[in-house]
Amino acid sequence: MKGERLGEFEELLLLAAQALADDECSVVAIQEYLERITERRVSLGAVYAGLDRLELKGCVRSTLGDITRERGGKRKRIYTVTTEGRRSVRDVRRVREAIWRTIEGR
């Protein structure tokens, strides 16, 4: 929970989830977004595992969304970032920016 470190991949997942619009934030969407942004292979298993860990840490919340037109009317799992998650990412960002400022100041 609070104070637990975020892995690099987890941080990326959180950022991606925040970047995507609320109703589009499904597992597949996150995987495609990350693959595009990082220009590297992102396996679905990694995404699933990472999101699951984040949910256990309380950084994201998942709900089964409404019935959609596509996919035979089945429901998609939508992820939203919790306040906790947002705070964790902000903390990491703050640390990185502080170090970057030091580096650039020299």
Add this chain to the structure above:
Amino acid sequence: MRPPAIGRLVLRLWRLGDRRDEIENDLLDLFERRASERGPAFARRRYIGDALSLYRFRRSPEVIRDAERRRGVHTMTHDILFAFRLFRRHPGLYGVTIAGLAVAIAVSAAMFSVVRAVAFGGEGIPASQDVHRVSLMSPTFTRVTWTSPTLGEWAFEDFTRIRAATTAIDLVGSIRDQARYRASADESEGVPVTYLAVTGDYFGVLGLRAEAGRILLPTDERPQLRHAVVSSGFWKNVMGGDHGRLGGTMLLNGERFTIVGIADRAHSGPSSPRGNPAFWITVTAHQEVFVGERSAEARRTREQVAARLHDPSLTPTDRQRLTAIGSSLSASTAWNPATEVFGRVKPGLSRAQAETEVKAAALARAAETSAKQAPIVVFDPPSQNNRQTMTVAVVLLTIVGLVVALACANVTNVLLASAAGRRREIGTRLAIGASRARILRQLLTETVLLGAAGSAIGLLIAMGLVRTLSRLLTVPLSVDVSPDAAVYASVALLTMVASIVAGFAPARYGYRGDITGALKVDQAAAPLRLPRARLRSLLIGGQAAVSAVLLVLAALLTRSLVDNISMDVGYDVEHLVTLGVSNSGAPVANDYDAHWGPLRDQVLGVPGVTAAAFATVAPFDNSSAPQRLNGIRVERNETSPEYFDAVGLRMLRGRAYTREEMQSAAAVVVISASLARAFWGNDDALGDRMDRVWGTVTDADSARRAGLHQKLPDARIVGIVEDATIGLQSKNAPTIYLPLAASRTPRLVVRAAASPAALGPTLVDAIQRFDPRQRPRISMPSAGQRRELERPRSLTMLAMAVGAIALGLATIGLFGVTAFVVEQRTHEMSVRRALGASSRQLVELMLRDNLRPVAIGLTIGLLMALGGGRMIQAVLYGTSSRDPLALVAATIVLLVVTALAVLIPARKAGRVDPVQLLKQG
């Protein structure tokens, strides 16, 4: 296009649980998108890669545990809050249950503390198999002064000599005495206490410990030192448990002592039926104080003698006697008290070696002092726990167990009833998705909370109750009954375990829930089958049984008490006075004419005295010394011939022995009628010999057990006297009366014409005028009888209280359950009513159904009480454990109470209005 079969196969391998459908859909989604964007080969490749990567999604055990733990804490809080809200909704029901549990726990914890302290506490001698109590039986105990020799104790001089001569065993001695303790110099009254004067190595050799300060050491035996170790109980009860007293002083008989330590309550030495000491001092200090007191006293006595000698009305015989006494007083005050001796066999040596050595030393000492007979040395285990105390302890602990069991059965009943009422609630919860395990946990939480609340309240009450209880049971002040952590912990643990067990059945019942019932709108369609009727009946029956046992116990004790209070002792005890006189070191042989006879004449001369006699055992004086002959408990009393007249016992046949027979130590006895009946049945015992009674005891061990004195082998029965009761333990006991042997130190039994209390000081005065050395101790047998009744009185009150509590608990349980059952069956009742049943028939139906288990339980309980009654025979003091009056009374009370408990709620069944109910449904 379909995803590659290999990929699908791989996917099957992983345990994906309830996310499987979702994952398969996502993979398919991706496959289709990739296939349309980058071609089927790419899509197929990535599909397989992704399927393989889902291996990481396999949930790891730590993650699962971690998640559950967090969820668990959150839900535990939720469970507890829910339970509290539930209790608040039915405060009466749950309040009463908790109260019942609390009372049961309070009583149990308090009793457990007291019993533990009294019956099982105190010894703590490490390696106690090497420690023995060494008894020295010497038929001619001439050298012991100022106390009557008690079985097995040594003369102090003998002890010091023999101790010096033994190397195989470390011998330590203790001398028991009484003093008046005062906290400060300006108090006039003191608290009488018993203490032990011990040798310096007593604590060390026996391995006893101090819980604060230090134990007594050999260095404390230096002259002029006044160091004392206080017992834990005395320190807590009388000195207020103030640690500041350590190092301070206390006054004993006016002498100042320094408290150097407080004895550990669990390591305070061998227990003795004569009670635990309040404190320990050294033998040296004791001797200095005693000798000092005695020499002061001797001076006072000399002055008295001198004053008496100036009396012109003295006869020449008296003058001669007083002059002899005066000259004997100027001899130095010998100090040779009775010493209880313990010994620890030195490591590496055997008990047999130690015994041989001590026996040899004793023989040598006997030769040295020209004792007439060889002393007998016996090694015994160090403690002399009173068997009666143990019986009482076991009985009390059993009661404790029963009461707790009863309270827990109550809890079960209540929870069962309430679980039934909550089936709809539980059904609803199940319908919206709660897991059954979750429901079970909720129900168990409620049980545990009930148990915890009851425990906490009960233990708080127990802390206050212990004091009252120990006073009620006349526990001596030197015993520390304050409950320690062990008691509390074990009682709390027991209750928690019991309440979980108690809550298990209701929880299992409730957890099945009733989903269909929850979904139905009308209650009327609820199933008629009642919750676990068999278990409920079992519990009710069990409660009835336990209540029956406890109530019968209380009734028996009450009956016994009533019997004892109104018992006819066989003679007029109100007009008796007994005095303890000492022979003050006067020469022993043929003393009756020279000393005891004239003393008696002097006493007879006091106005208001109608008779006087001597006896070794006086009524209600705690001086009886019974033995077991051929399995029968026989009292033994050595008396002067006038004893029977003085006490008021009628000679049924034959005659008493005469003064000549007493002085010639003739082999004649008088026996009581009960002894004659026991050993001779319908035959005539008069003129017969005593072989029948003595049996075939020959070896030294039995000789010791049968008493210090010899059994006259050819004793002839010259008289049979009516039965007498001289103590609660020996009602109309078979008694052997022997002529007073010259060496005994008897008690003086005096019959007064009017009030004996007024006569006391006059008698003391007369005795002292005769022999100024005497310090007679007065006691009233009537007061002694009342004192002896205190213990059965307190036990009875306690039993009645416990019985009432048990009955109360059972009644509450019964009442609540019946009311609930009636409510559940209201629908059924209304249907029956609509079909034509009368109110009476309905009530009878309810009664029959609910009273049946009660009746069965009562029967079982009564049978158990009959069977177990024998165990408490010891504390019934002669009342039969099958006393019909008591049993009938208990049964009636039980039946009436349980009938009422069932009847009152059952009447509601008869009052149902069928129209109203059918309208609802």
